Amino acid sequence: MFATIEMSIEMPVYPERVYRAWLDGFELAQITHQPAHIIPQVGGELRLxxxxxxxxxxxxxxxNYLEMTWHVQGEALAPDSQVVIRIEPTCVGSLLRVWHHGVELKRVQDMLQWWENNYLRPLQTYFEDLVGDYIADMSDG
Structure with missing residues (x-):
């Protein structure tokens, strides 16, 4: 049996900035501290x-939207496993929502932890360090 897990996390930057980071292999490698290869187009490959x-x-x-097939070495995911990401604007940045479809039911908790450790917290920490005390919706006027 397979399940869908849903996660969300707030980012201190605008949706465009989060979206661009997901499609930039160099920046994603900086975030995860692991090599990343991305061809940012429909049909394009990703190796993370x-x-x-x-x-x-x-x-x-x-x-605001990315949809991709997703296979993790060593994890029993459904053959059609996919990840959907929505990035929604908020007053102080954005809300990143992630759905991972095709997670083995008995591995849901482990995959939640995997996402937390490998993507969600590193992404949030990266942007918090980048932004510092600057609030995303402050204007120069």
Missing amino acids: LGGRVVGEFRRLVPY
Whole structure:
């Protein structure tokens, strides 16, 4: 049996900035501290975490939606495992929402922890360090 897990985390930057980071292999490697290769187009390949994650982009809607196949080395995921990411604007940055479809039911807790350790917290920490005390919706006026 397979399940869908849903996660969300707030980012202190605008949706466009988060979206661009997900599609930039160099920046994603800086975030995860692992090599990343990304071809940022529909049908484009992604190899993340030094090749431990492989997939293909299925749908990209600039600045707020990414859909990709997703296979993690050593994890029993459904053959059609996919990840959907929505990035929604908030008053102080954005809300990153992630759905991972095709997670083996008995591995849900482990995959939640995997996401937390490998992507969600590193991404949040990266942007918090980048932004510092600056609030995303402050204007110069």
